[in-house]
Amino acid sequence: MSSSFFQKGKSRQVFKRKGEKINKPKSKKPNAPNLENGQESSDSELDLKKFSDAEESESDHETAEEKKLRLAKKYLEEIEKEEAKRAEAKELDDAIEKRLQKDYLEQKGKLRVNVADSYVAPTDNDCKLIRAREHRLTLTCVCVSFDGQYVFTGCKSGCLIKWGIKEKRKLGCLTFKTHSNFFKGSITSVAISSDSKFLATSDESSSINIWDPHTMKHVRTFNGHKDIVTGLVFRRNTHDLYSASKDRSIKIWSLDEMAYVETLFGHQAPITSIDALARERAITAGSRDTSVRIWKIVEESQLIFNGPVGSLDEVKLLDEEHFVSGSDNGSLCVWSVLKKKPLCTVPEAHGSENNVPRWITSLATLLNSDMFASGSYDNSIRLWKVYDAFRKITPLFSIQANGFINCMQFTKDGTQLYAAVGQEHKFGRWFKQNNAKNGLLIINFTSK
Numbered sequence: 001m002s003s004s005f006f007q008k009g010k011s012r013q014v015f016k017r018k019g020e021k022i023n024k025p026k027s028k029k030p031n032a033p034n035l036e037n038g039q040e041s042s043d044s045e046l047d048l049k050k051f052s053d054a055e056e057s058e059s060d061h062e063t064a065e066e067k068k069l070r071l072a073k074k075y076l077e078e079i080e081k082e083e084a085k086r087a088e089a090k091e092l093d094d095a096i097e098k099r100l101q102k103d104y105l106e107q108k109g110k111l112r113v114n115v116a117d118s119y120v121a122p123t124d125n126d127c128k129l130i131r132a133r134e135h136r137l138t139l140t141c142v143c144v145s146f147d148g149q150y151v152f153t154g155c156k157s158g159c160l161i162k163w164g165i166k167e168k169r170k171l172g173c174l175t176f177k178t179h180s181n182f183f184k185g186s187i188t189s190v191a192i193s194s195d196s197k198f199l200a201t202s203d204e205s206s207s208i209n210i211w212d213p214h215t216m217k218h219v220r221t222f223n224g225h226k227d228i229v230t231g232l233v234f235r236r237n238t239h240d241l242y243s244a245s246k247d248r249s250i251k252i253w254s255l256d257e258m259a260y261v262e263t264l265f266g267h268q269a270p271i272t273s274i275d276a277l278a279r280e281r282a283i284t285a286g287s288r289d290t291s292v293r294i295w296k297i298v299e300e301s302q303l304i305f306n307g308p309v310g311s312l313d314e315v316k317l318l319d320e321e322h323f324v325s326g327s328d329n330g331s332l333c334v335w336s337v338l339k340k341k342p343l344c345t346v347p348e349a350h351g352s353e354n355n356v357p358r359w360i361t362s363l364a365t366l367l368n369s370d371m372f373a374s375g376s377y378d379n380s381i382r383l384w385k386v387y388d389a390f391r392k393i394t395p396l397f398s399i400q401a402n403g404f405i406n407c408m409q410f411t412k413d414g415t416q417l418y419a420a421v422g423q424e425h426k427f428g429r430w431f432k433q434n435n436a437k438n439g440l441l442i443i444n445f446t447s448k
Helices: 044-060 064-108
Strands: 127-130 139-144 150-155 160-164 169-174 187-192 199-203 208-212 217-222 229-234 240-245 249-254 259-265 273-275 281-285 291-296 301-306 312-317 322-327 332-336 344-346 362-365 371-375 380-387 392-400 404-410 416-422 439-444
Touching (some): 139 416, 139 439, 150 187, 199 229, 199 240, 240 273, 273 312, 291 312, 312 362, 344 392, 362 416, 371 404
Antiparallel strands (some): 127 439, 139 150, 160 169, 187 199, 199 208, 208 217, 240 249, 249 259, 273 281, 312 322, 322 332, 332 344
């Protein structure tokens, strides 16, 4: 045979013919270890695992029961953490839901919190009269910042003072002598924006001055009224300023653009009071024309409410749908924007003197609640409760305050009431109480 037929070191190559099957020898697999019979595994991983487990158990020095208990505690801790996170998220969601609902009801004028019954008459220790050397004459106006940090007061001597509530002291002062270019006589009104960015003041001139409430530096002067500006108010959460004047007009100013916007006419007598909330509306009292007017600025219309005989001097909003008015005949009236006549009236709310009713000189409302305060010159501030769907008024208690209560304002949370007290009425010098002291009265309230 040829040597090429058989090659050394190589296996014979078998060619498959058509229709034939080639049976190749199967390779033998190693037998799996019989663990049941106690044979050791050839796999080293099993031995290593046994060794590591034994080492871990020896290092931890714990039995199987202790290990189970430890793992169970760890599992419970993880569950507790997860449930705590879920509870926090749920509480946050609930808080956001309540806040949104509150804001919606407040915007619609339907939010109402009944707090009047929880108030207790303050004692003498809860009332404090703060005086300043610069306030030589009667205090005419007071304004509390929305965040409750500052209080601003103005007086007939042409002085504006900034007070720190936390510091409990005077933080700044603008006087007629130091700022004669801006102040012309008595300070008639003061207002601050919701974000405490702008402070607006008016005096016995027809000008409106804008200040930075933090630095007390002058920002801008607005001119346009033809007579004394008697009232200022900012629309809440905006920089829109509404001003009322003895020229019987209301003007709208935009402090974002530092520009005049619009003038509203309608009153037949000097305007003595103005108020506004979040809606694009303003409410004013027209003194001798005995009317209250709600100005719908967007709709360019007005609602007219005719009050009792006399001079309707004061008006304040309880919420977006209800307001309170006070007249020089001593009557207090609660109104609804849906009705032309008062829902209820209290005649001679502060009594009479020589058969003449005492004037209502100031009002303050705790917004979206059932309580408001009224001031006169009977040496007391009276708090009132509104109930039965705003159809009834009942007195809560009175607070001693000597002199004319020319202006009042509650803090946002209702824990304090600030009142500007003086010897004379803010708009005139018809008569004087010599035993009274000019100052800022701070009243602290406690709940039951």
